[in-house]
Structure formats: structure tokens, C-alpha cells
Amino acid sequence: MPSITTGELNLLKDFLYRTAGIDLGEGKEYLVSARLNEVCRTLQISSISNLIGQLHRGKKAVSVAVLEAMTTNETSFFRDAGPFGAITTDILPDLIEKNRSKKQLNIWCAACSTGQEPYSLAMTIRDRFPELNNWRVKILATDIAEGKVLEKARAGTYTQLEVSRGLPAPLLIKYFKQKGRDWEISQDIRDMVTFKKVNLLEIPAFLGTFDLLLCRNVLIYFDNPTKQRILGSLQKHLCPQGYLILGGSELLLGLNQKLQRYSVGGATCYRHEGAA
């Protein structure tokens, strides 16, 4: 298999760090070559050198594909019982109480990958909180991977294997329709979620503020200064009474002074100081 030269690897690392903040680390040449070869095959580019050349010249289709190939999109429905439990038992009831007069709820899934996370939230809301049916509930779901990843999220179609991971069968039969070998999520649930490309390094100021913000299993790919920068902008998009939930292994540990750690319903979340 054609492999990658040190010079090309450096160009790639530079591209990933500059565009997505992703720190590739050392010694993954084999994995990198394998993934780039895959991209060459799909885009019908003759070699890795050629691919890196086009990347360097800023060819859009190439940078989208390379970025997607080099990021981990691993996700599943209701990933981690802790946060989803806390959202159902504590967080949503609290937000419903606080927003009762304006009947509005804004949720943002930053780094939503192929959509399982925002759809899990949408199903939870439909299934467990019928009182929200006449509220304005908006779930914004964003990711940097605007190619195949967000396309799949928008399509809302999942394989047998994907729906077998984490999705309780009562929700599967209630909110999905079997189509051949795949499962398609219902229009009603799909309508609750808006997908959009957002790079966490360049969060647009007009995105709005959110009562509940999930940014899970993505900060792990960044170095501390990048984490700090991202948390700084996420915090600006969090309502005064809002909740920020990170991935299970992601701790703030002094990376942001304005956010404080709280234990809610057995899960960890972050809130503005004095919000509780």
C-alpha cells in the first residue's frame, strides 16, 4: 500500500490543526495512509501525494473528504446512560419550570456526528415530555463534517447494527420505520432537529443562546489552548440558567473560570457560576 512521506504528513497535520484544531499526535502513519488511500479511491485521485497537493491548494471537495476521513465519528443512540438519565429526571424538568412563561426551549448538540445524539434528545422530548408538544422546541445539531456525516444525519436512516446500539426497542418501533434492511426515523422527530455545519473553532456569534448544550466526545481531540478557546465561546452561547454537558472523560479542570461543575441526577454538567 502506498504510504505517506514525512513532508506530506506534516502538511496534513498542519491542515487538520489549522482547520479543525485536531491534534493528530505522533506515530499513526499506517492508519493515516490507510484512511487517505480510501479517500483517493472515492475521489478517484491517483496517489496520496496528489491528494495532499490538492489539499494544499485548498480544493474544497478534497478538504471535506480528508477532514471526514481523519475524524472519528463514533457515536450511538443514547450514548452513556448517565447524562441521558439526568436530562430526563432533572435537567428538562428544571428547564420546563424556568421557561414555562415563554414556552420555548433551545438545545444545541455541537459535534453531533451522524445524528444519533440529537435524535435521542428529540425522542426523549416526544416520549417523556408531552407537555412540550405546544412549546417551541428547537434542537440545533452541528458538526464540522459537512459531507457524508451530516448528510447521513439529515437522512435519518440507520442500519440494523446502528439501531441495535443503545436504542430501546419501544422507541425503535415508535419512531422508526423499517425500510428494507435499514431503519428510517419519523418525519416528526426529524422536523425537531436542524442540522448545520459549524466548526467549533469558528462558532458564529449569531447562533443564539441555549438552555441545554451538549458537546460530547470531541474535546478529547484538542490540545489545552484549543479546548480553552472552544469552551470560552461555548460558554457565551449558554443561557444564564443553562446546562453544558461534556463527554464522560472530558473534564474542565480549570480550563474555564466562568463555568462551574455540578452533579445533576448523577451526571456531571457545567453551569454559569451561581446558576444553580
Add this chain to the structure above:
Amino acid sequence: MKVLIVDDSRFVRKVIRKCFDGLDVNLREAADGKDALENFRSMGGCDLILTDWNMPVMDGLEFVQELARDSGFPAPKIVMITTENEQFKIVQAIEAGCDDYMMKPFQPDELLNRLRNILGPDHEMFSKARA
């Protein structure tokens, strides 16, 4: 915590049994629905049942329906674990009284995930290791 594993394959029963390694449970096995009903009664009911669908003598769906009719004991949580994957089958199982449904083959982690979801993450089964 009493658990009943129902499958006509001894191998599958063993695989399911292994998922509970180190957890505080009392496991029983049955090879078909009828055997399972007898076990369920003789053990004075149980808390959780993991059952296959296609089995000789009495299949898993009939077994679940039978339990729902009148078992004389508090209703256990039930997970159907089967190779059947059509939507109408899953609907049938849930309507008969199953709490969840899993496709074979499955990962042990996935089973425990689902049990955490059905029983609640704080269930004693997960906190107390076997003495």
C-alpha cells in the same frame, strides 16, 4: 435479583450467563417456554427474564404472553433476544409485554446497557458485587 435465561441453545445460555459475571444475581436456565414457565413458578417468580423467540415446545412469544395472562407473581422485566429482526415481530414482542428487544449476535456491554436502562442505573445489581 433473580434472573431466568431462556434459550434452546446451551451455548447462547452460556454467553448470556457470562454477561453477568461479577454481578450480584441468582441465575436459572430453561431450554424452552414451557420449561421456563415451570422454572418461573418453582423459583417463586423472578425479577428479569432474557428469552429467545424460536424454541421447541413453547416459543418465547407464547411464553411472554402466558406470563402476562396470569403468572400469580409480580411482573418481571423481560428482554427478548433473538435473530428475528422485522419490525412487526418487534412490535409483537413489545405488545406482548417485553420491555426491550435485542438482535443476536450482541455485545455483552449492549445487554448491560439495556438492563441499566430498564432497571435504572442505580439498581442494586450494578452496585453490589457478588460476595
